[in-house]
Amino acid sequence: MVSSADLATLRIEDFAPHCDSVFEMQTAGGVVPLKLTQVSPAGASGRAGGAFSLLFVALAGPWLPQAIYPVKHPVLGVMEIFLVPVGPVPGGNGYHATFT
Template sequence: MASSPDLAMLRLDDFASHLEADFEMQTTGGVLPLKLLKADPTGAGGSEGAAFSLLFAAPAGTALPQAIYPVRHPALGVMEIFLVPIGPLQGGNGYQAIFS
């Protein structure tokens, strides 16, 4: 498994190749599966170092508050990401992360 990346060094391309991939969010109640649905540029239109947004879907019935959660991916490692619930999405619950 990959080591924990430096969040300041992550870019949109690091996630874009993992669309539809499975991630795991560690919660106080255990591990919650996530699927990466979108990885989009925000603000400066995708230029080097620009902000980007990630959109994840979790199973239905798993609504959690916004907080920093450890999120694991086999290739990217474990990242401490601030996730915000955005409501129903693809039959489950959506969570968004913004990197700026």
């Protein structure tokens, strides 16, 4: 079983090697595959490791509302991430997460 990740300890360096890999967003309707397409620094922060943002892309289709979703990755584990729909992006529906 994949363990749960502690969001407070995750850093941009944890996600950068997994750009272009697939994560699984758990929803009431089932699993939605998300491709991590962008990992970006997000300025100064009091957060250990600094602030950063992630952009995920799901296949085009119905939008899911902004909410906290369990997101699973085989290396990083399961993370409870607040995802915000950001509109159509190349390849489908974009979802953004910011760690501050």
